[in-house]
Each structure stands twice: as C-alpha cells, then as structure tokens.
Amino acid sequence: xxxxxxxxxxxxxxxxxxxxxxxxxxxxxxxxxxxxxxxxxxxxxxxxxxxxxxxxxxxxxxxxxxxxxxxxxxxxxxxxxxxxxxxxxxxxxxxxxxxxxxxxxxxxxxxxxxxxxxxxxxxxxxxxxxxxxxxxxxxxxxxxxxxxxxxxxxxxxxxxxxxxxxxxxxxxxxxxxxxxxxxxxxxxxxxxxxxxxxxxxxxxxxxxxxxxxxxxxxxxxxxxxxxxxxxxxxxxxxxxxxxxxxxxxxxxxxxxxxxxxxxxxxxxxxxxxxxxxxxxxxxxxxxxxxxxxxxxxxxxxxxxxxxxxxxxxxxxxxxxx
Amino acid sequence: xxxxxxxxxxxxxxxxxxxxxxxxxxxxxxxxxxxxxxxxxxxxxxxxxxxxxxxxxxxxxxxxxxxxxxxxxxxxxxxxxxxxxxxxxxxxxxxxxxxxxxxxxxxxxxxxxxxxxxxxxxxxxxxxxxxxxxxxxxxxxxxxxxxxxxxxxxxxxxxxxxxxxxxxxxxxxxxxxxxxxxxxxxxxxxxxxxxxxxxxxxxxxxxxxxxxxxxxxxxxxxxxxxxxxxxxxxxxxxxxxxxxxxxxxxxxxxxxxxxxxxxxxxxxxxxxxxxxxxxxxxxxxxxxxxxxxxxxxxxxxxxxxxxxxxxxxxxxxxxxx
Numbered sequence: 001x002x003x004x005x006x007x008x009x010x011x012x013x014x015x016x017x018x019x020x021x022x023x024x025x026x027x028x029x030x031x032x033x034x035x036x037x038x039x040x041x042x043x044x045x046x047x048x049x050x051x052x053x054x055x056x057x058x059x060x061x062x063x064x065x066x067x068x069x070x071x072x073x074x075x076x077x078x079x080x081x082x083x084x085x086x087x088x089x090x091x092x093x094x095x096x097x098x099x100x101x102x103x104x105x106x107x108x109x110x111x112x113x114x115x116x117x118x119x120x121x122x123x124x125x126x127x128x129x130x131x132x133x134x135x136x137x138x139x140x141x142x143x144x145x146x147x148x149x150x151x152x153x154x155x156x157x158x159x160x161x162x163x164x165x166x167x168x169x170x171x172x173x174x175x176x177x178x179x180x181x182x183x184x185x186x187x188x189x190x191x192x193x194x195x196x197x198x199x200x201x202x203x204x205x206x207x208x209x210x211x212x213x214x215x216x217x218x219x220x221x222x223x224x225x226x227x228x229x230x231x232x233x234x235x236x237x238x239x240x241x242x243x244x245x246x247x248x249x250x251x252x253x254x255x256x257x258x259x260x261x262x263x264x265x266x267x268x269x270x271x272x273x274x275x276x277x278x279x280x281x282x283x284x285x286x287x288x289x290x291x292x293x294x295x296x297x298x299x300x301x302x303x304x305x306x307x308x309x310x311x312x313x314x315x316x317x318x319x320x321x
Numbered sequence: 322x323x324x325x326x327x328x329x330x331x332x333x334x335x336x337x338x339x340x341x342x343x344x345x346x347x348x349x350x351x352x353x354x355x356x357x358x359x360x361x362x363x364x365x366x367x368x369x370x371x372x373x374x375x376x377x378x379x380x381x382x383x384x385x386x387x388x389x390x391x392x393x394x395x396x397x398x399x400x401x402x403x404x405x406x407x408x409x410x411x412x413x414x415x416x417x418x419x420x421x422x423x424x425x426x427x428x429x430x431x432x433x434x435x436x437x438x439x440x441x442x443x444x445x446x447x448x449x450x451x452x453x454x455x456x457x458x459x460x461x462x463x464x465x466x467x468x469x470x471x472x473x474x475x476x477x478x479x480x481x482x483x484x485x486x487x488x489x490x491x492x493x494x495x496x497x498x499x500x501x502x503x504x505x506x507x508x509x510x511x512x513x514x515x516x517x518x519x520x521x522x523x524x525x526x527x528x529x530x531x532x533x534x535x536x537x538x539x540x541x542x543x544x545x546x547x548x549x550x551x552x553x554x555x556x557x558x559x560x561x562x563x564x565x566x567x568x569x570x571x572x573x574x575x576x577x578x579x580x581x582x583x584x585x586x587x588x589x590x591x592x593x594x595x596x597x598x599x600x601x602x603x604x605x606x607x608x609x610x611x612x613x614x615x616x617x618x619x620x621x622x623x624x625x626x627x628x629x630x631x632x633x634x635x636x637x638x639x640x641x642x
Contacts, residue, residue, distance in 0.1 A: 126558070129540045130560070176543060177547065178543075178544075179549045186508070187504075223577050223578070223580065225501050225577055225581065226497055226500075226578075229499075230450045233451040236451070256546055260543035260544040260547050
C-alpha cells in the first residue's frame with residue numbers, strides 16, 4: 001500500500017512517527033527519545049545545509065528517509081511541538097472544538113527540506129480557572145472516530161498530567177487536568193514517603209485498593225495533603241510493608257483524582273486512553289469508585305492525526321491506492 | 322540566676338539547646354545544624370573517651386560546656402531524637418495525653434559523660450488512619466501552660482508536616498497532619514510548576530489570597546491534584562507573573578489544608594505555633610477562610626519542655642535561687 005501521510009506525535013519527552021497508508025492504516029512506526037526537551041544536538045547535513053537546529057535534526061531523524069522516497073507526502077504533528085517552547089507556536093483554540101474546527105486551524109512551519117509540517121493547535125478552556133492541553137485533543141478525536149457520530153462520552157487520559165475530557169455531540173466542551181502522575185513521581189523520588197518505599201515488580205492490589213478506599217472515606221474529605229501522611233504512618237504501624245507503599249500511594253492519589261470527577265460521570269460511558277498498565281490501574285480504581293461503563297481505546301493518536309489531516313484536506317478519507 | 326534545666330529541641334534538621342533558670346526562664350540558647358539527619362562525624366574526646374557517635378558528639382557540642390560547669394543539671398529533649406532513627410527510641414504514647422501522662426513517660430538514655438537524657442515520647446493516634454507526631458506535643462503543652470486550665474482549643478503548627486491538634490480540657494484528644502510544607506517545597510523544586518516561578522523577596526499578597534480563594538471555590542472541590550495545574554495555566558494566560566506564582570501556590574495549598582479542617586473549628590479559639598513568617602501566612606489564610614479567633618504563641622517548645630520536666634520531678638515548679 002502506498003503511503004498517504006506522515007503523522008508525528010511529538011511531546012515533551014518522546015517523538016513517535018507514523019507512516020500511514022490509505023484510510024489511515026499504519027504502514028510503519030518509530031519511537032524516538034527526541035521530545036522537545038530532549039532534542040538532538042549533533043550537527044548534520046540536511047538538504048545540503050549544515051544544520052544545528054534540534055527540531056530540524058529530530059524531524060529528519062524521524063522521517064527524513066520516508067520523505068527522501070516520497071518528498072510530497074503531507075506531514076501533520078500534534079503535542080508540545082506546537083507550544084511556546086516547541087518548533088513553532090500553534091496558538092490554542094478555545095473550547096468547544098471538534099475535528100472540523102481543529103482540522104481547519106492547523107499551523108504550518110516549513111522545514112529545511114521545504115516540507116510543510118502542519119501542527120495541531122492545543123486547546124484552551126478559558127472560562128473560570130483556565131485549562132490547556134496539547135496532544136490529548138488529538139487522541140480524543142481519534143477515539144471519537146470509532147464511536148457513533150454525536151456521541152456523549154467522558155474520556156480519561158491518565159499520565160503525568162491526567163486529562164478528563166467531556167465530549168457532547170462529538171465536540172470537546174470541557175476538560176480538567178489532574179497532576180497525579182507527576183506528583184506521584186516526585187513524591188516517590190523526593191519526599192519522605194519515598195524513603196521507606198521498596199520497589200516491587202508485582203502489583204500490590206490490596207494496598208492499591210486500600211489507597212482508593214481511603215481517598216473515598218471520611219478521612220479522604222480532609223484532602224490529599226492530609227491522607228498522604230498515611231502512606232508513612234501505615235508503614236510505621238506495620239500495616240503496610242515497604243513493598244506495598246508505592247501502590248498504596250498510587251491508589252490513594254488516583255482515588256482522590258476520581259473523587260474530583262463530577263458525580264454525573266458515574267452513569268456515563270467512560271473511555272480511557274494511554275499506556276495499558278496505567279489504564280488498567282485507573283479501570284480498577286474506577287470500578288471501586290462505582291463508575292459503571294468503562295472501556296479502553298487503542299491507537300487514538302494516529303487515528304486522530306489521520307482524521308485531522310482529512311479535515312484539513314491533506315489527504316483523502318478512504319482512497320484505495 | 323542559677324541554671325535549673327537543660328532543654329533540647331532536637332529535630333530532623335536542627336538542634337536547639339536552652340539553659341533554663343528558675344520558673345523556666347531562658348538564660349541562654351543555641352541553635353546547631355545537628356538534626357538527627359545531619360549529625361557531626363568528626364571524632365572527639367568526650368569524658369576522656371575517643372568518640373565517633375554522632376548523637377554523643379552533637380549532644381556534647383550543644384551543652385557539654387554547660388554540663389562541665391554544672392554536671393548534675395537535668396537534661397530533657399523532645400523531637401525526632403526519640404524516633405527509631407534517633408538516639409534511642411521513645412515509644413509513642415496513644416491519645417488522649419496530657420502534660421502529666423507524658424511527663425511520667427519520659428524515656429532515658431545515658432550519655433557517655435554519665436548524664437541521663439530524658440526524651441519526651443511522641444504521640445500516636447491509633448484509631449482509623451494512624452497519625453503520629455514528635456516534638457509538636459511538647460509545643461502544644463507549652464502553649465497550654467499560658468492558657469486557663471482545662472481550655473478547649475485548636476492548635477496549628479505549620480511546617481513541613483503541619484499538625485492541627487485538638488485540645489479538650491487540657492488534653493490532646495485528636496490531631497491531623499498535612500504535608501503542605503514538604504509538598505510545597507518539592508513542587509517548587511522538582512515539578513513543572515517550579516520551572517516558571519521566579520523568586521521574589523516581597524510577599525505577593527494578592528496572588529496568595531487568590532490561591533486561597535481558588536481552594537475554597539467550586540474549582541477547589543475537585544481537589545488539590547486538579548487546582549495545582551492552575552499555577553501553570555494562570556501563568557500561561559498572563560494572569561500571574563513569574564514572581565507571583567510561588568505565593569499563589571502557597572495560598573492555594575494552605576487554602577486546601579484549611580478547607581480540610583472541621584467546620585466546627587471556625588468558631589473555636591485557634592492558636593498558631595511556629596516560625597513567625599509562616600504563621601503570618603496561615604493567619605492571613607485563616608481570616609480569608611472565616612476562622613474568627615486566631616492568635617500566635619511564642620516560646621512554646623522551651624515552655625513545654627520545662628512543664629514536662631516539672632511533671633517528671635526533674636526540676637521544681639517555681640524555685641527562686
């Protein structure tokens with residue numbers, strides 16, 4: 001099958017490149033460590049010019065050989081590559097947004113070899129406390145593609161900064177961010193709680209569940225700043241072993257996050273997108289919290305990038321080569 | 322005036338030594354960096370013996386010269402020195418406790434020079450999620466000394482691990498811990514929120530107040546994991562300058578802490594103990610949260626240690642030399 005589109009998922013710490021064929025089928029994919037905070041630095045010739053620009057170097061490493069073979073392939077990218085610290089800033093679009101409004105707002109940057117890279121803008125919810133995302137909007141659109149048109153759904157994207165995105169009639173109308181993943185990492189690495197944790201290969205289900213239940217209990221109403229200390233005291237009183245403490249903390253924090261979701265979400269379809277191990281944790285915690293309809297989505301990013309490229313007219317919806 | 326007692330406030334990162342005279346008046350005091358995690362390591366002769374023990378070395382540095390002059394002075398100590406990682410473990414006493422029950426439960430360790438050091442036990446609240454403190458119980462008893470006997474009061478001790486201690490009829494009946502101080506420090510140092518903060522000498526009152534208000538708002542009900550991200554997005558939308566971000570975060574976190582206190586505390590006398598700058602922040606936030614009766618206490622530790630020494634019979638309540 002002939003390649004139709006190069007799609008890049010370019011975040012803070014990694015860069016994933018997809019060569020997509022007709023109807024967005026994945027022909028080839030690669031993962032590089034060249035996130036926008038970890039760009040290559042070694043100078044190289046690109047299109048006959050000595051180049052030191054990290055974005056150009058990473059772009060060339062990700063898909064230069066694909067473009068050598070097919071120089072006119074359209075290129076689309078999402079994620080932090082479009083942030084103020086990225087290759088070129090793609091201004092946020094305000095909620096509500098859908099695949100059509102985002103697809104028509106792609107921001108272009110011309111690479112050294114003359115290829116235009118079309119960057120998906122991030123999304124801002126400006127009302128009240130402002131909220132932003134970059135990359136997750138594309139994953140959400142990828143999930144929607146496999147649902148009936150006009151679906152109402154809540155999409156959870158666990159990670160460093162977990163997003164919960166509300167979709168009404170196929171449009172992103174609202175979203176919240178929870179810094180659960182980043183906070184868990186720095187608590188384990190830099191706080192007193194990490195000092196007594198012992199790494200453990202096996203998932204400590206009982207400790208995880210206990211953490212979720214504490215977040216939902218009357219103790220949990222004092223908030224995370226208070227319940228966090230129990231990860232230490234339950235160790236001191238020998239109720240948690242050193243091996244159980246990390247999963248207890250994980251359950252506790254995810255439990256607090258889920259307690260912050262609107263109550264109405266309990267009876268709504270929920271779809272999780274992200275690394276499978278992490279989504280499985282969330283699925284378990286959601287069940288404990290009484291969320292009834294939870295499923296997992298796959299390949300959301302590449303599907304979303306394909307949809308946006310179609311909307312932008314960069315490629316055709318279902319050409320068979 | 323003649324010295325009556327040596328009192329040590331010996332925590333994780335510092336060691337404060339007080340030479341107390343009649344009625345507990347402070348004759349001399351010192352602050353050393355020799356907390357139990359930062360003990361001296363250089364060998365020295367103590368009482369004619371070559372010594373390498375960090376606790377002995379720190380003890381000698383803190384009050385060896387006072388004991389040379391008056392070898393029979395009683396010595397009392399509180400704080401992490403009595404923890405499992407301390408000089409000698411003073412087992413926790415369970416709530417409820419008062420000055421009398423703690424004073425009669427001092428734990429003794431004999432120093433190289435033959436002097437007994439009397440260590441105040443920490444306090445544990447074993448019911449429900451367990452909670453512990455070491456050192457704060459002594460400060461609470463020091464505060465109570467200046468109140469009418471049998472007072473009912475809520476005592477707040479801001480710090481790395483902020484304690485809120487409920488006192489009913491002169492007894493510690495319940496307490497909560499909030500990891501506000503430690504979490505603020507690691508978020509500022511190790512998270513994405515710290516990257517855009519610019520240090521600022523001047524207290525940013527407006528930003529601090531805004532943080533408190535956000536914690537109390539409908540947005541705050543999603544919990545700290547969610548509102549934390551606003552410290553970043555309000556920067557992105559230019560609603561907070563780089564200089565304001567740290568105080569916004571401080572107000573936000575203290576606001577969430579105070580939102581976790583029982584509602585009944587609003588009409589109760591509250592007394593704050595700790596570093597003046599930090600207590601002033603809490604006082605401001607408490608006012609914004611509608612807590613009506615707040616005051617600050619001074620010299621709580623040395624007063625508490627004196628009271629406990631009196632209860633233990635180590636010294637006399639009000640001898641005039």
